[in-house]
Amino acid sequence: MKKTLIWVCGTLLAAACGTAIYRFCFRKNIPEAEQTVQVASILKQNDCFVCHSFEPQKPFYASFPIIGKQMQSHMYHAVRFVELEEASADLANANEVLVAKIEHAMLAGSMPIPQYKMIHWGTGFNSAEKSVLTDWIVARRSEIRGDEAFAGSSIQPVPESYPYDAVKANLGKRMYNDTRISLDNTISCATCHVLSDGGADYADERTSEGINGNLGGVNAPTVYNAVFNVRQFWNGRAADLKEQAAGPPVNPIEMGDQTWDDIVARLRKDPALVAEFAEVFPDEGLTQSSVTEAIAEYEKTLITPGSRFDLYLKGNESALTAEEIAGYEAFKANSCAACHVGKAMGGQSFEYFGIYGNYFADRDAAIERNADDDGLKGFTGNERDLERFKVPGLRNVALTPPYFHDGSSTELEDAVKKMYKYELGKKADDKDVNSIVAFFNTLTGKHEELKR
Ligand code: HEC
Ligand code: HEC
Ligand code: HEC
Numbered sequence: 001m002k003k004t005l006i007w008v009c010g011t012l013l014a015a016a017c018g019t020a021i022y023r024f025c026f027r028k029n030i031p032e033a034e035q036t037v038q039v040a041s042i043l044k045q046n047d048c049f050v051c052h053s054f055e056p057q058k059p060f061y062a063s064f065p066i067i068g069k070q071m072q073s074h075m076y077h078a079v080r081f082v083e084l085e086e087a088s089a090d091l092a093n094a095n096e097v098l099v100a101k102i103e104h105a106m107l108a109g110s111m112p113i114p115q116y117k118m119i120h121w122g123t124g125f126n127s128a129e130k131s132v133l134t135d136w137i138v139a140r141r142s143e144i145r146g147d148e149a150f151a152g153s154s155i156q157p158v159p160e161s162y163p164y165d166a167v168k169a170n171l172g173k174r175m176y177n178d179t180r181i182s183l184d185n186t187i188s189c190a191t192c193h194v195l196s197d198g199g200a201d202y203a204d205e206r207t208s209e210g211i212n213g214n215l216g217g218v219n220a221p222t223v224y225n226a227v228f229n230v231r232q233f234w235n236g237r238a239a240d241l242k243e244q245a246a247g248p249p250v251n252p253i254e255m256g257d258q259t260w261d262d263i264v265a266r267l268r269k270d271p272a273l274v275a276e277f278a279e280v281f282p283d284e285g286l287t288q289s290s291v292t293e294a295i296a297e298y299e300k301t302l303i304t305p306g307s308r309f310d311l312y313l314k315g316n317e318s319a320l321t322a323e324e325i326a327g328y329e330a331f332k333a334n335s336c337a338a339c340h341v342g343k344a345m346g347g348q349s350f351e352y353f354g355i356y357g358n359y360f361a362d363r364d365a366a367i368e369r370n371a372d373d374d375g376l377k378g379f380t381g382n383e384r385d386l387e388r389f390k391v392p393g394l395r396n397v398a399l400t401p402p403y404f405h406d407g408s409s410t411e412l413e414d415a416v417k418k419m420y421k422y423e424l425g426k427k428a429d430d431k432d433v434n435s436i437v438a439f440f441n442t443l444t445g446k447h448e449e450l451k452r
């Protein structure tokens with residue numbers, strides 16, 4: 001036993017010295033190349049791809065007892081948190097979330113993890129590398145957003161306006177509130193997405209009640225700021241708002257068992273409406289495509305600028321109290337702001353619910369597992385996408401309980417604690433939870449329909 005221990009320690013020490021000498025001689029020279037190639041090279045030289053790839057490059061000691069097991073566990077969590085592909089082409093297409101994750105690791109100095117640095121001396125970004133990374137982060141973010149303002153921050157304010165076609169949106173607003181779209185004339189989009197109350201469901205139920213009192217399988221997200229989502233639905237099955245709007249009317253649980261032909265035929269019984277559609281959509285008149293396009297156009301108006309937090313981001317430091325600012329700082333320091341990014345503070349990526357632990361095994365047994373719990377896999381069919389969900393935006397979050405795709409938390413405190421436990425693998429400190437919740441209360445923005 002003692003002999004094995006000496007042998008293991010000796011080998012590790014020799015390896016650490018060897019790699020340190022190698023690094024000292026051969027690395028830390030950033031190639032003269034295009035920015036993304038430089039970034040890829042920096043990540044490679046710091047061994048980032050070793051753990052963060054689905055085909056991890058296991059080091060030789062991965063088969064050792066104890067330390068090997070630990071390494072395997074690190075690799076399992078690492079790739080669930082951040083997937084890094086070695087090809088620089090993937091970095092050239094990096095989305096806002098990947099940029100924010102790399103930025104967080106750089107600012108926190110958290111990567112590689114300390115246990116790894118102990119064996120692999122010399123890993124960790126040096127100042128020349130940080131400077132290249134910082135430039136890339138700012139450039140890539142500006143490129144994605146088409147705007148250089150706030151490029152130093154993973155979160156940006158909700159813009160004052162979003163381009164839309166006013167004539168179509170006007171028609172769309174009426175269709176959004178029109179119950180004739182449902183089979184029995186009782187339900188409109190507004191029934192489940194109540195604009196005066198946060199754009200999500202009023203009801204206390206975890207999931208929405210549709211036609212004939214049917215309960216659906218998931219919690220309704222808000223329609224406010226949905227235009228900023230990369231795709232729509234928890235599992236991303238609709239590419240955009242127009243495609244999304246075609247779904248609920250023909251969903252047997254939501255608006256009834258019917259086809260779009262039935263819906264269009266019913267709406268066409270209204271000559272005034274037919275005439276209006278003919279004017280606004282001269283090529284097609286009243287069709288599934290024009291109805292859903294009008295609704296999508298209206299949804300582009302459902303953005304909520306002007307929150308206290310946005311005033312703060314824009315430079316008004318007295319817009320937030322000291323506790324709320326502490327909450328924002330805790331939100332950034334704990335990498336919450338690396339997934340909840342952009343204008344909507346979410347909606348840009350699909351992440352595992354349960355990077356740590358097993359959320360679904362721990363969940364209240366009264367909630368039965370259903371197909372919606374498969375997350376992104378339900379849309380892509382890819383096993384690797386099991387239990388990955390679209391990160392919800394956090395704008396107006398204080399108005400939209402219950403929380404999560406399964407509506408399992410009714411209180412924000414509880415939702416924040418679950419995020420610590422299952423996304424960060426940490427126990428939340430009460431002080432941080434309270435200040436983060438205080439911060440969340442500053443995210444409520446303004447819209448003429450929003451009465452709270
Ligand atoms: C030994 C394996 C290992 C290596 C090498 C490694 N990571 Fe990680 N990484 C992890 C693990 C494990 C986690 C999960 C969080 C934790 O347990 O600390 C993680 C989490 C992260 C996170 C999210 C949390 C945070 O602190 O921001 C980022 C971003 C990240 N890694 C980026 C990187 C980058 C960039 C590199 C290269 C400098 C790197 N990692 C190298 C194992 C590794
Ligand atoms: C019976 C309640 C109900 C009705 C009626 C309803 N929705 Fe929804 N809506 C939901 C639920 C539940 C989800 C989440 C479904 C999922 O992700 O699988 C959702 C998701 C959405 C999303 C995606 C938001 C996001 O963040 O991914 C949008 C946008 C939306 N609905 C708009 C509409 C529009 C427009 C209508 C009318 C055509 C409508 N909804 C009718 C309950 C409803
Ligand atoms: C790795 C990415 C990731 C990180 C880090 C993360 N979240 Fe989340 N967050 C998610 C995902 C994914 C969901 C949705 C999970 C579901 O419903 O299945 C979510 C949901 C939430 C919700 C519920 C919102 C709603 O409308 O249902 C809140 C609140 C939240 N997160 C806050 C936080 C806080 C606070 C932190 C930091 C302590 C944090 N998140 C860190 C990915 C992340």
